[in-house]
Amino acid sequence: MKNINRSIFFPIKKKLSIESINELLADIILSNTINKNFEINNISSLSNIRNNSIIFIDKEIKIEEHNDKLIHIITSNIKNKIYYKSITVVDNLNTAYNTILNNMFYHEDQIGYQDDFNFINGSYISKFSDIDKSCFIGKNCVISRGVKIGSNSIVKNNVVIKNSLIGKNVVICDNTSIGTSGFGFDFKIRGSKHFNPQIGIVIIDDNVHIGSSCTVDRGKIDDTFIGKNSMIDNMVHIAHNVRIGKNACIAAQTGIAGSVIIGDNVTIGGQVGFAGHIKIGENVVIAARSGVTKNINDNSVVAGFPAVDIKVWKKNLIKQRKNGY
Amino acid sequence: MKNINRSIFFPIKKKLSIESINELLADIILSNTINKNFEINNISSLSNIRNNSIIFIDKEIKIEEHNDKLIHIITSNIKNKIYYKSITVVDNLNTAYNTILNNMFYHEDQIGYQDDFNFINGSYISKFSDIDKSCFIGKNCVISRGVKIGSNSIVKNNVVIKNSLIGKNVVICDNTSIGTSGFGFDFKIRGSKHFNPQIGIVIIDDNVHIGSSCTVDRGKIDDTFIGKNSMIDNMVHIAHNVRIGKNACIAAQTGIAGSVIIGDNVTIGGQVGFAGHIKIGENVVIAARSGVTKNINDNSVVAGFPAVDIKVWKKNLIKQRKNGY
């Protein structure tokens, strides 16, 4: 969503000057090398560097792209700062992230977020959404600000869609929630007051089918993505920043933790779980009830928990049974 | 649902002549032995042969019942055709199924499906539904065309019920979805455009209790069935064509894949998973978190994944622990 204007989804609360950022973070700034002054109105991530933005860095990692109007707020744990420019070093990166985002953006985990709805045919449709006239929308839905839905898509009943761009011929079944906040919080200081503002979106490409009672969380800063022609069964949970390629088939009650990247043409059984931040190749088949904890190469077929090659898994089962199981 | 008229749930779009079927499938018909002419207005399955219907056959299997006004559309993989009469052989059975059903029936995964609702006491109740006056219906529910609900049943809030026949004294808790489309699609050509139309129903017998946020999918051609006095906890997923006997007790977050047959008096723990198309006997007990992959005999007690006799499972655990686990 590099070029997507966040303000179609929620208005920017306040653009911040470098000076005002320094004031907001005064209690936690340890050092500061910024001597320019420009307006900050956006947040970057490692994969999407934006103009006039801040990027928050929690471990030493090279940033490929730079930008004159980008500041780096980094944790004091990073000793080697060669990769970063215009650096503010802070004591607590989570607090810095939360403070700045809560000041800069409206978001729905904070009182004050506003939308304005028309009540059309039994559902609440934001005045700031853009739904193709050919779509069918059922009853008791909520479609919020900024949502776009392409032609001939079907949204069944009691569906909530927020912060999302939905393609053509997409079907979303009853009681599903798309684009709500992911599970982002401060491990050390818990509670809703320290919730990490989630400001990304969900992008669902053409011809995707999503079952009933699914949850697809919005990206934290960028987007959660479901590729063209993907088929998703009931009660599947797709966390923030997950990216799923084309033609995925994902059976019921599977859960995909945050930032998992899944290639094209995967087939995933029911009740599978994925650890966060792993990468699944193309054409991968994952047996039902697998627990996937590591990257999986293209064309693999895996099973078990932790998931391994399915032949190894089966061989082990046979061995266990010989030995009395 | 042999004798249930589909058109109480959704109007038939178009009755097809043999001739029009041949036209629709022209691109994929390989051979054709049909020389009669009669009107086709229904679809049969192996367990329910109907008049004036088509049955789609994807593997060599004997059909017990025949009917003068039944045509068999079979995949070209079937070499031995002795079991079938009035045969059309097609290249791609999924495409044949989808083409014919999309032309013959309205269904809710295709634009054009219509219903007409009254708004009664906070819920949308189809003008073509039949709810006993003694029932209690909460707020924000959607009860669609053709749904019948017997006396003294309770439907709590934000519940969606479609394509279903519900008995007496049934309780359905908040945010549950009954009768939406199952996970039927073409493995080879994925995407919502190739979704297999689901035209069956859900039958829930008397005195069933269903928890919150469950999903019970309609049958593909026939019905998904939940027997009398069954007790189903929260977040249970019951896929298309599943048949559950009387007095089932199914704990939370269990998932039952398509076409599983479950006998009377089963007790199923939480977070259990069932592979599709298996048969579970009567009086079976399945421990929590089991993954059931094969048929289970009457009166068995099983545990583990793949589920085995619980004594074997426990013995193996003890052995593993002796060896350091």
Place this chain on the structure above:
Amino acid sequence: MKNINRSIFFPIKKKLSIESINELLADIILSNTINKNFEINNISSLSNIRNNSIIFIDKEIKIEEHNDKLIHIITSNIKNKIYYKSITVVDNLNTAYNTILNNMFYHEDQIGYQDDFNFINGSYISKFSDIDKSCFIGKNCVISRGVKIGSNSIVKNNVVIKNSLIGKNVVICDNTSIGTSGFGFDFKIRGSKHFNPQIGIVIIDDNVHIGSSCTVDRGKIDDTFIGKNSMIDNMVHIAHNVRIGKNACIAAQTGIAGSVIIGDNVTIGGQVGFAGHIKIGENVVIAARSGVTKNINDNSVVAGFPAVDIKVWKKNLIKQRKNGY
């Protein structure tokens, strides 16, 4: 909820005299030592003895607290009755519980339960609820009789809240159900007619964040409790009588069975399951996909099913792999 008046959530249907109780249970009373007469208008549990109440005892257990206006209805399996006073012995304790509660209380699994709603800004808000003016309530919500919500809390869309006391700064995401009936029923005589009335509540302390499509069941007699600052991801199921301490972090699709007690500062991965009636200590970490079947000591880190110390679990995995897995 010792001092909480049940009638703020649902009116008492009928106060019962000892005499009327004897009549109601006439068919199942085996013996009776009660020779006082006082009015019964409440139900007690082992942890909450109330005035003018009944306690149902299903196994020999010492009752610490007594009360002059308390009667014990006990199962005939209990031979040693030294711990109990004012005893009625019954043949079938479940039937006794159901009969008395169905006569004494209104509850939502029985026809006749009433509430009265205002329709405010797209949601149904009970006239008998008490929501702080600073709260944000989304669309298509149902907030029932007796519910209190503290300042600055956010209830997103299509959320159902019943029988609950919610603190300040609480966030509840889309399609979540709080306070509906738990899975309480008679194992031997199944079906909705024999459902055990659930009359407890849910208490959610300040700063709790609950994700989308969660279910938090009301207590059976007392309360289900979620402690301050707890963070709960999507599709988490929390059964009746569960008590979770402060600062819990619980990832998606985890299920916690009835009456589990969880200490402060726990971290629980996704897709974890808990057997009922176990006790988890403080500062416990439970790896994703664990199945917890026994009490866990403070400061433990566990994994696997059945969950064991994570070091043991990892050692075993390495051993299995050496041996070909």
